[in-house]
Amino acid sequence: MAHDGTRESWERHPRKGILPTTEEPAQPSPPLAPPPGPEPSAAMPKASEIVAPPATPQEVPPIAPEEVRSSPPAPAATPPPAPAQRIVFDTYTGTIVRMETHHSGLWEFDFALDKPMRFVAGQYVSVFLPGMKPAPFSIASSPVERERIVLGIEVVGAVTGALSRMQPGDKVTLKGPFGRFVIGDDERKVCFLAGGIGITPFMSMLRWVRDTNPDKRAVLFYSCRREDGFMWREEIARMHETHPSIKAVLTLTGDAPADWRGQQGRICEAMIREELPDFKDYVFFTCGPPALIDAMFALLASMGVPAQQLRREAWH
Numbered sequence: 212m213a214h215d216g217t218r219e220s221w222e223r224h225p226r227k228g229i230l231p232t233t234e235e236p237a238q239p240s241p242p243l244a245p246p247p248g249p250e251p252s253a254a255m256p257k258a259s260e261i262v263a264p265p266a267t268p269q270e271v272p273p274i275a276p277e278e279v280r281s282s283p284p285a286p287a288a289t290p291p292p293a294p295a296q297r298i299v300f301d302t303y304t305g306t307i308v309r310m311e312t313h314h315s316g317l318w319e320f321d322f323a324l325d326k327p328m329r330f331v332a333g334q335y336v337s338v339f340l341p342g343m344k345p346a347p348f349s350i351a352s353s354p355v356e357r358e359r360i361v362l363g364i365e366v367v368g369a370v371t372g373a374l375s376r377m378q379p380g381d382k383v384t385l386k387g388p389f390g391r392f393v394i395g396d397d398e399r400k401v402c403f404l405a406g407g408i409g410i411t412p413f414m415s416m417l418r419w420v421r422d423t424n425p426d427k428r429a430v431l432f433y434s435c436r437r438e439d440g441f442m443w444r445e446e447i448a449r450m451h452e453t454h455p456s457i458k459a460v461l462t463l464t465g466d467a468p469a470d471w472r473g474q475q476g477r478i479c480e481a482m483i484r485e486e487l488p489d490f491k492d493y494v495f496f497t498c499g500p501p502a503l504i505d506a507m508f509a510l511l512a513s514m515g516v517p518a519q520q521l522r523r524e525a526w527h
Contacts, residue, residue, distance in 0.1 A: 303328060303336075303385040305360070307377060314439040317408065318375055319351075320362045327357040328388065332419040333412045333496075333524075336360065336387030338370065346370040349411040349498075349524070350388065351443075353418035360385075363411040363442055392524040394427065398494045402430045402487060404478060404507050406499030410442055412524060413498065417447070421454055430458045430487055432478050434503075436465040460486045478507065480514055491516060498524040 305322030312318050332354050337345040346368075352361035364371050374383075392412060394401055403413040410433055420429045435441050441461060451459040462474035462482065474482055483490050495516060497507045504523050511521060 300387055300389060301326075301328070303387075305383050305385045307379050307381050307383075308359070310377070310379060312375075313442050314437075316366045317440070317442055318364050318366065318371075319442065320364065320374065321359060322362070322383070322385070323359050324357075324385075328360065329357060330354055330360075330388035331393045332415040333393040334388035334390040334415075335392075335412070336362075336385045337389070338362075338374070339384040339386065340370055340373050343370050343373065345386070347387075347389065349390075349392075349415070351411045351414040351418075353415060353422045355419070355422045361414075363408060363414070365408040390524075392496070392498070392522060394496075395494070399426055400428045400489075400493045402490065402493040402495045403432065404495060404497040404499075404503075405431065405433045406503040407435060407440060408442070409497075409499030409503070409524070411498075413496070414443055414446075416496075417450055417457060420456055421450055424456070428456050430460070430493070432460045432462065432483070432486070434462050434464060434478050434499075436463070438463060438468060438471070458486075478510075480510060483510075483514070490514070494520045494522065496522040496524075501525045 304325040306325075307320060308323045309321035310318060330350060333349070335347045335349045337347045339345045348362045348364055350360050351363045352359065364374060366372055366375050377383075394416060401416070403416065405413050413431060413433075417429060417431065419425070420427050431447070433441065433447070441447075444461070447459050447461070450457045460474055460482070462476060462478060463471060464475075464477055467473075467475050474486075476482070487493065491514075493516075495507070495511055497504045504525050508521060508523065512518070
């Protein structure tokens with residue numbers, strides 16, 4: 212059955228996948244087009260404006276193998292570079308203004324920047340700490356907020372461990388933005404498949420959709436082993452309930468509490484077909500551990516999703 216991706220079509224199917232929040236549940240939106248929002252600023256960068264940085268040791272930092280993400284090339288999944296060199300990478304000083312632990316090992320950092328940064332949702336920055344190799348982290352904040360960025364990290368190695376021991380007011384060096392794991396300008400329907408800390412680039416994308424009301428439909432499948440492993444769960448729930456262009460499906464792969472309202476089990480064909488009947492119309496973005504990405508790519512290929520509709524960002 213074909214659906215146009217609006218809230219009206221989604222409401223014909225069970226909207227599981229959202230955790231209870233402390234707020235009163237929002238009333239379902241009427242089957243109307245998304246409300247008009249503010250026009251994106253002329254300065255708002257687009258995917259077509261990204262320019263790949265020159266591959267030099269000074270500009271592309273070495274990878275710290277114990278904790279750093281890699282981005283395996285996917286020829287069919289990489290948007291072609293644009294001739295206009297508008298998005299440029301630079302060096303910034305970030306001052307920690309807020310740091311919050313979501314549960315053991317997961318942290319959220321809010322940095323005030325010494326100068327505005329133009330980036331596209333889905334890009335990342337490299338963090339430099341004295342005496343350590345630089346480590347890249349996806350930006351989780353909206354591109355609308357150019358004088359601050361939010362990073363989500365999982366403490367798994369030297370750099371992330373050092374960050375977790377820092378205090379508000381401490382400063383770090385940031386370089387970026389980098390990466391092409393972004394929504395194409397002409398990609399109207401997008402689906403995000405996240406595992407664990409792999410949610411971070413998708414939070415930037417969801418916040419961008421929420422803040423600018425672009426002509427996009429965004430669906431999130433977010434999988435965690437434990438209930439306290441979901442980052443930004445209340446904010447995701449609010450976007451799901453109140454924004455007509457956003458749908459979220461949360462699923463637990465471990466034991467679920469009695470009041471769990473979401474899906475259970477790994478993201479699978481039955482779950483995707485149930486929550487997203489018109490899945491073949493979507494471009495799929497996958498971020499998380501390499502095993503998750505391999506499984507999702509194999510699953511989507513078996514469901515008939517063309518390779519050119521698949522994007523990936525792997526974590527190690």
